[in-house]
Amino acid sequence: MEKVKVLFVCMGNICRSPTAEGVFTHLVQNRKLAHRFSIDSAGTHAYHIGDAPDLRSQKAALERGIDISHLRGRKVIFGDFEDFDFLLAMDDDNHALLVNACPKQHQHKIHYFLNFAPQLKTREVPDPYYGGEQGFERVLDMIEAASDGFLKHLFDTKKLG
Numbered sequence: 001m002e003k004v005k006v007l008f009v010c011m012g013n014i015c016r017s018p019t020a021e022g023v024f025t026h027l028v029q030n031r032k033l034a035h036r037f038s039i040d041s042a043g044t045h046a047y048h049i050g051d052a053p054d055l056r057s058q059k060a061a062l063e064r065g066i067d068i069s070h071l072r073g074r075k076v077i078f079g080d081f082e083d084f085d086f087l088l089a090m091d092d093d094n095h096a097l098l099v100n101a102c103p104k105q106h107q108h109k110i111h112y113f114l115n116f117a118p119q120l121k122t123r124e125v126p127d128p129y130y131g132g133e134q135g136f137e138r139v140l141d142m143i144e145a146a147s148d149g150f151l152k153h154l155f156d157t158k159k160l161g
Contacts, residue, residue: 004159005038006150007080008113009098010090013043013073016125016139017090018053020113022061022068023140024147031151036160041071042080044097048073054129060136081106085159088113088150091124114142116149 008020021041028034051073052058061068080087081102087110089095098110112123125142128135154160 001036003036003038004086004154005084006040006086006088007076007084008039008041008088008090009044009076009094010041010125011043011045011094011127012047012129013041013075014048014051014054015057015127015129015136016143017041017043018068018071018073019057019061019136019139020088020090020125020143020147021071022066023143024150026066027147027151033151033160040084042074042076044076044094046075049075056128056133056136057139060133060140064140076101081109085109086111086150091127113146113150116147116153117142117145118149120145 006024008017010016018041021039025039028037053068053071058069076098087098089098089110089112095110095112099107102110114120114123114125120142125139126135128139
């Protein structure tokens with residue numbers, strides 16, 4: 001059985017995308033589906049290659065029982081467009097960067113992550129980096145909602161049976 005390969009993408013890969021990787025991994029582990037997935041995160045910029053997630057992201061996630069301290073920042077590479085089934089962008093800028101870099105035959109793999117949480121009525125996960133701790137909590141709430149919606153989408157579209 002082939003795994004569903006998911007890449008979460010933000011700018012620096014130290015706040016939103018590693019949080020999404022951690023939340024979604026936690027979700028599928030709790031549902032006993034981890035063996036059905038390959039999950040990663042990356043940034044569109046090379047600012048934080050090799051760095052752990054922002055300490056505020058780590059703290060907020062850990063308060064919800066999710067440890068992301070082991071994750072390390074990396075930049076999106078050309079091979080990601082072929083290797084992953086879904087590249088889930090956190091905002092307009094990163095979505096545009098992915099679309100511009102992606103070969104035409106893989107464009108269908110790029111989505112706004114929050115499209116899977118239409119009840120939030122926005123398509124962008126705001127970057128909490130320059131804000132206070134409440135921004136990290138808000139981001140976690142949004143990512144949890146989108147993670148639930150994305151998993152439901154995979155079942156509804158028969159990507160998972």
